[in-house]
Amino acid sequence: MADRPRIGFVGVGLMGHGMAKNIVEAGYPLTVLAHRNREPVEDLKTRGAKEAASVAELAAASDVIFLCLPGSPQVEATVAAILAGELQGKTIIDTSTSNPVSTRALAERCGEAGATFIDAPLSRTPKEAWEGTLDTMVGASEAEFERVRPLLETWAGKVVRVGETGAGHTMKLLNNFVSLGYASIYSEALAIGAKNGIDAATFHGVIGGGRMDCGFYQTFMQYVVGRDRDAHKFTLRNAHKDMRYVVSLANESGIASHVSSTVKNGLATAESLGRGDDFLPMLSDVVAELNGVRRDGGTDH
Incomplete structure (x- = not known):
């Protein structure tokens, strides 16, 4: 020793x-x-x-x-x-x-x-x-x-x-870009579904176990369907920070950042609404609320 x-x-x-x-x-x-x-x-x-x-x-x-x-x-x-x-x-x-x-x-x-x-x-x-x-x-x-x-x-x-040095953080940002992009897609898809008669449990019943299922999806939906607040303990504030880094890296590299900027802006909106300390699956709540969707699957008119 x-x-x-x-x-x-x-x-x-x-x-x-x-x-x-x-x-x-x-x-x-x-x-x-x-x-x-x-x-x-x-x-x-x-x-x-x-x-x-x-x-x-x-x-x-x-x-x-x-x-x-x-x-x-x-x-x-x-x-x-x-x-x-x-x-x-x-x-x-x-x-x-x-x-x-x-x-x-x-x-x-x-x-x-x-x-x-x-x-x-x-x-x-x-x-x-x-x-x-x-x-x-x-x-x-x-x-x-x-x-x-x-x-x-x-x-x-x-x-x-x-x-070499720097490649680890580059790969990590790419990894987070993919996962945070999925979080944004799940959240919007759930809101669209709720507005059209498809609740979260039904959505999960179709996607879960299929080709689009994965570990990240499971912890995300563990909150959305099971309301387990601790299923995925990564804050929206940290997610926003990571996406700022991704967009900065894209800009420095001369890469058009159409998708990464959109994901970043959604997280910026969540943080600006005072939700920065919420965990990532709670992005689904933010997107739902902004679109007049209630947690029970109903809609506000």
């Missing part, structure tokens, strides 16, 4: 808590950052983790630093704090859903300081984070990927190198 790298973890929230739990239980020395939400920090301390009072203190105590943060602004601020100290030989692994443009710039800055920056964003849910069966798509050189792979495998069941 003594030769294992010391791990720092910034962002022990819904996803990070389970990931950090699996790291420390795999025998890696772990330091986590103090946070206003004490529950995950205290839980990890009972499992053997230490707590740092600042990013600088955490960085000084770590060889590899994981970031699991809301987005690029928070990642950039945290990396700036890390760069203020000695970074030679250290590795930063950003598991957040970040803007690839920012990721590539941070990798360059870290390289100049003698450190390695790797992007390894996540797919799946907090349940899989806790179980250690997340998916991760990694942007790194082949050599760096092989070096950190055993560490990633403490919390991921599927680890795929998708290219």
Whole structure:
């Protein structure tokens, strides 16, 4: 155990808590950052983790630093704090859903300081984070990927190198674009159906189990039909943020963003209505309400 790298973890929230739990239980020395939400920090301390009072203190105590943060602004601020100290030989692994443009710039800055920056964003849910069966798509050189792979495998069941630094976040945005696009389609289809005598249960009875069924569809409809609020715990605010990144990347690439902009605008509308903290399947409620559709399948005239 003594030769294992010391791990720092910034962002022990819904996803990070389970990931950090699996790291420390795999025998890696772990330091986590103090946070206003004490529950995950205290839980990890009972499992053997230490707590740092600042990013600088955490960085000084770590060889590899994981970031699991809301987005690029928070990642950039945290990396700036890390760069203020000695970074030679250290590795930063950003598991957040970040803007690839920012990721590539941070990798360059870290390289100049003698450190390695790797992007390894996540797919799946907090349940899989806790179980250690997340998916991760990694942007790194082949050599760096092989070096950190055993560490990633403490919390991921599927680890795929998708290219050089920045490619992980690019692939993650494409993945989220597809899923958030489906969420938008489901929501509009349900509203159209409700206006024309097809309720959500009937819709689900036809689509469920057919060629258009998938895990994402199932958790979405677990809320729509079963009203399970915790079936898919990904906020509309985060979804909107991800789609802003997708549209920004499309624009930078010279790609017409007809569909991605439409999906982004729908999520922007939901957040502007004060629904940013609602979970993604609740987009169906927003679209229904905007179209005069009641939850019982009736319509307002």
